[in-house]
Amino acid sequence: MEIDHSLYLFCGRKCDRIKAILKEPDGIVMIYKRLTAQGSYRWPRDKSEVRNLTWREFDWLMSGIDIEQPKAIKTT
Template sequence: MRKSIDGLCAVVEDQLHMDPRRSALYLFCGKRCDRIKALLWEPDGFVLLYKRMEVQGRFRWPRNQLEVKQLT
């Protein structure tokens, strides 16, 4: 969870083979699944959101391709 906007854009381009400037929301999760970052492109620049769970709990994160869901 150390990457900022430029680092996350590089992950989207290099590992996902996608354009970070297209109309999509990219979510990134930490190892403990208690923090997420969201990267979103708007016409005037990127938005980076960060959420950390303060209560005991974790985000449910897909562990393989079959668990991946498309958000609408």
């Protein structure tokens, strides 16, 4: 079985919780994170908004920060 090391993210209806599933060679890792402060994750509303994230954007997302950062320094 080939492992692609992809991380799959799912968001609840209230957009205040994220579940992440990572497939590894010896099993599956599941992460559950709920925002305890007021606010919600910005989440795609339809398939056209779904996209791949960089690790930096993933870190922002998990911190409750908007991943659209037009002034952020882009890495190459």
